[in-house]
Amino acid sequence: MQLASKAYDVADTHAAQELYHANGWTDGLPIVPPTADAVHACLDWAMLPPEQLLGIEPVRGVAITAEKLAINAVMAGCLPMHFPVVVTALTAMLQPEFLLHGATSSTGGCAVLIVLNGPIRRELGCTGTFNALGNSDRATAVIGRAIRLALINILEVRPGGIDRSTIGHPGKFSYCIAEDEADAGWLPLHVQRGLPAEVSAVTVMAAGAPRQIMNEWTTQPEEILETFAAEMRANMRHYSIWSGNYALIVPKQLRDHLQAAGWSKADIAAFIHARARVHRREWAEVGKRAVVRDRGDTEYAALESPDQLLVVAAGGPAGGFGAVIPPWLGDKSRAVTQPIGACVDCEPPGL
Amino acid sequence: MLTASRPGCEIHGVILQVLDPTNEAAPPLGQAASRAASLAGKTVGIISNGKEGTQGFFAHLDRMLREEFGVADVIRRVKSNYSAPADPDIVDEIRRWQAVVTGIGD
Numbered sequence: 056m057q058l059a060s061k062a063y064d065v066a067d068t069h070a071a072q073e074l075y076h077a078n079g080w081t082d083g084l085p086i087v088p089p090t091a092d093a094v095h096a097c098l099d100w101a102m103l104p105p106e107q108l109l110g111i112e113p114v115r116g117v118a119i120t121a122e123k124l125a126i127n128a129v130m131a132g133c134l135p136m137h138f139p140v141v142v143t144a145l146t147a148m149l150q151p152e153f154l155l156h157g158a159t160s161s162t163g164g165c166a167v168l169i170v171l172n173g174p175i176r177r178e179l180g181c182t183g184t185f186n187a188l189g190n191s192d193r194a195t196a197v198i199g200r201a202i203r204l205a206l207i208n209i210l211e212v213r214p215g216g217i218d219r220s221t222i223g224h225p226g227k228f229s230y231c232i233a234e235d236e237a238d239a240g241w242l243p244l245h246v247q248r249g250l251p252a253e254v255s256a257v258t259v260m261a262a263g264a265p266r267q268i269m270n271e272w273t274t275q276p277e278e279i280l281e282t283f284a285a286e287m288r289a290n291m292r293h294y295s296i297w298s299g300n301y302a303l304i305v306p307k308q309l310r311d312h313l314q315a316a317g318w319s320k321a322d323i324a325a326f327i328h329a330r331a332r333v334h335r336r337e338w339a340e341v342g343k344r345a346v347v348r349d350r351g352d353t354e355y356a357a358l359e360s361p362d363q364l365l366v367v368a369a370g371g372p373a374g375g376f377g378a379v380i381p382p383w384l385g386d387k388s389r390a391v392t393q394p395i396g397a398c399v400d401c402e403p404p405g406l
Numbered sequence: 407m408l409t410a411s412r413p414g415c416e417i418h419g420v421i422l423q424v425l426d427p428t429n430e431a432a433p434p435l436g437q438a439a440s441r442a443a444s445l446a447g448k449t450v451g452i453i454s455n456g457k458e459g460t461q462g463f464f465a466h467l468d469r470m471l472r473e474e475f476g477v478a479d480v481i482r483r484v485k486s487n488y489s490a491p492a493d494p495d496i497v498d499e500i501r502r503w504q505a506v507v508t509g510i511g512d
Contacts, residue, residue: 058425059430060425060426060427060430061425061426061430062423062424062425062426063423063424063425063426064421064422064423065421065422065423065424066421066422067422068422070422071422071424074424075424075427078428080427080428088422088424089424089425089427090422090423090424090425091423091425094425114490114491117429118429118431119429123427123428123429126425126426126427127427130427154487154489154490156489156490156491157487157489157490158489161489204427208427208428208429209427209428209429210429211428211429346458384489387487387489387490388489
């Protein structure tokens with residue numbers, strides 16, 4: 056199938072880099088030159104024709120084709136086997152409840168957190184252990200970057216253009232992790248959110264930067280979780296008071312304590328729902344007296360309900376370091392979980 | 407001279423063909439409404455995103471429109487979600503106004 060995109064002849068890879076940088080087509084890092092062969096390889100792997108419409112951005116009416124997404128995936132460094140994950144993440148972001156335009160244009164400067172679950176993590180070599188929120192492995196690095204490049208190029212989400220972020224955060228280069236599903240006692244995130252365990256899935260969340268916590272001084276679940284809840288309260292005081300999806304990144308060392316005491320993810324969510332609450336009057340302690348008004352005694356919960364909490368097992372085997380990942384802005388954008396699936400009506404090309 | 411090359415990447419002397427990553431098919435643009443020559447006697451709508459800072463700003467603008475520009479009626483509406491487009495009922499109402507003020511920001 057012929058590709059529809061305009062092609063440019065360049066002398067070498069250096070010239071290709073300069074072309075893409077000069078046109079504002081990168082995130083500032085070098086890209087892999089997207090050749091027709093590389094783009095076709097991605098499309099073939101996902102069994103998608105180039106003109107396949109993946110969705111329409113609802114606010115500006117921008118149609119997103121498989122070809123354009125594949126070009127950006129190649130640029131990010133994706134191999135063909137990574138592309139179905141990129142497709143699923145983008146289609147999840149196009150669900151109305153994700154509020155893509157608001158989340159990607161807001162001064163709040165969030166990024167799209169992508170969590171991978173299911174068998175595909177192993178097929179792609181995702182680790183979910185050491186340095187989970189950093190540069191942990193090739194697949195999560197390039198999948199997260201592909202989403203950012205797609206936003207930049209297909210939806211024109213460029214700083215100062217559609218992207219009005221005041222400060223943004225480093226997750227806007229790439230913000231993808233795989234859950235460490237090795238713990239038999241805990242349900243993986245996608246199962247917690249209603250999908251079968253044997254399915255691979257992507258969860259997307261409009262997310263602020265990770266807020267790291269540390270508690271290596273107890274084995275008691277209530278004390279461990281109080282540290283997470285306190286960080287959420289801090290976010291509510293210092294950033295935004297509104298309830299929405301929060302993600303907790305719980306490392307192995309802390310999971311061992313929680314699981315030894317028989318605590319499930321649902322137990323954690325119930326505890327956090329009860330503990331992550333502040334009163335509006337607390338704003339006065341952090342310089343926001345002007346907006347307390349006559350509602351000082353009003354109590355605000357970080358979670359409208361326990362199921363708003365995304366508990367993710369990830370992190371290296373040693374260390375009591377976890378993270379709270381706050382929502383962009385309350386429940387304006389809601390996390391979306393979608394299975395990674397092959398099209399049942401499609402046939403591999405050439406058959 | 408021998409030069410190192412990787413298939414499909416850098417082949418000296420051979421031109422590399424790369425693809426445009428942007429959405430070349432621009433979304434359909436709406437048609438701009440005709441401009442009002444004057445605001446005097448007109449109905450002007452103000453669509454606020456509902457953020458804290460808009461209250462004083464639009465109250466002042468409302469007063470300016472009436473007192474300095476002779477606007478007959480100022481209709482103020484607030485979006486239900488300040489990060490989403492205006493609600494359909496507000497958009498429907500726009501056709502009854504001669505001018506509308508909206509904006510983004512805090």
